[in-house]
Amino acid sequence: MAVLPWSCRCGLSRSPANSRGAPAPSPPDRRSKYSGQSVRAMPMRVLTVGKKRSRGTQLIVEEYKEKLGYYCDIQDTLIKSNPKLTSDVMVQVEAEDMAMMLQLKPEDFVVVLDENGKDVTSEQIADLLGDAGNTGSSRLTFCIGGPYGLGLQVRERADATIRLSSMVLNHQVALIVLMEQLYR
Numbered sequence: 001m002a003v004l005p006w007s008c009r010c011g012l013s014r015s016p017a018n019s020r021g022a023p024a025p026s027p028p029d030r031r032s033k034y035s036g037q038s039v040r041a042m043p044m045r046v047l048t049v050g051k052k053r054s055r056g057t058q059l060i061v062e063e064y065k066e067k068l069g070y071y072c073d074i075q076d077t078l079i080k081s082n083p084k085l086t087s088d089v090m091v092q093v094e095a096e097d098m099a100m101m102l103q104l105k106p107e108d109f110v111v112v113l114d115e116n117g118k119d120v121t122s123e124q125i126a127d128l129l130g131d132a133g134n135t136g137s138s139r140l141t142f143c144i145g146g147p148y149g150l151g152l153q154v155r156e157r158a159d160a161t162i163r164l165s166s167m168v169l170n171h172q173v174a175l176i177v178l179m180e181q182l183y184r
């Protein structure tokens with residue numbers, strides 16, 4: 001089973017150097033509770049609702065997938081937005097909701113990304129990853145909505161709902177920020 005030293009990816013290794021060049025210790029409250037421990041690296045999956053990605057986004061996502069792939073199994077699944085080609089926003093969101101629910105299995109620890117979710121620091125994301133591994137879930141699944149956001153069923157299925165910023169982000173931007181935080 002893969003073992004991931006989250007400590008090296010969640011703040012300590014990025015601390016500014018002191019005058020002798022040695023890394024300054026992070027303040028205690030900025031550490032993940034898993035700092036210095038080896039934590040089971042759960043397989044991760046990111047579900048994103050959207051159309052075909054821009055080339056730039058896809059390149060960045062591939063870069064992060066490659067980096068993360070050294071530590072854990074990471075899957076990136078694009079769910080087609082507006083599968084019913086409807087002009088009714090409610091019908092669109094419901095159809096996307098259903099398509100995403102079909103992807104979710106009982107063994108998934110589901111993290112919904114939402115601009116109204118809980119504010120989290122990078123260290124708290126590291127904690128979330130570690131905690132999810134202790135719940136009996138066998139996979140961590142992150143859900144990013146389409147242009148009109150996520151539907152009710154996915155929101156209700158969430159084990160955690162987090163936000164990456166107090167600003168509303170385009171779903172491709174949200175995906176890139178998430179990938180960067182997972183790598184961090």
Ligand SMILES: C[S@@+](CC[C@H](N)C(=O)[O-])C[C@H]1O[C@@H](n2cnc3c(N)ncnc32)[C@H](O)[C@@H]1O
Nearest residue numbers: 113114115144145148149163164165168169171
């Ligand atoms: C364009 S936003 C949806 C906007 C909004 N929910 C709506 O109904 O108009 C697309 C998706 O990106 C993700 N997202 C956008 N801003 C976010 C933020 N600040 N934090 C976390 N996720 C965000 C969410 O998953 C959201 O469903």
